[in-house]
Amino acid sequence: MREGVWFAPVVRLKRSGRYAFLLAWKRDKHGKWRGHVAWLVREQVLWSGVDVWMRAEDLEQVRDQDYRRVPRRFDDDSPF
Secondary structure, eight states, X not given: OOOOOXXXXXXXXXXXXXXXXXXXXXXXXXXXXXXXXXXXXXXXXXXXXXXXXXXXXXXXEOTTOOOTTSOEEOSTTSOO
């Protein structure tokens, strides 16, 4: 049986209350986790994407989202 298409789950950014897609996790050189998040912003009629790495403690889980398949990176050689 073929697996369905995976979509990145949504997290809430604690400081702004904005919702973003959680693309990946990465452990930094100090052992702290960071999340790679992305969202769209609209400036007049144009849309653009924003993607940043944020500290895990600045992200909040959203009810009914499945985070089990979010990629995790442990080394400095990751493509992120």
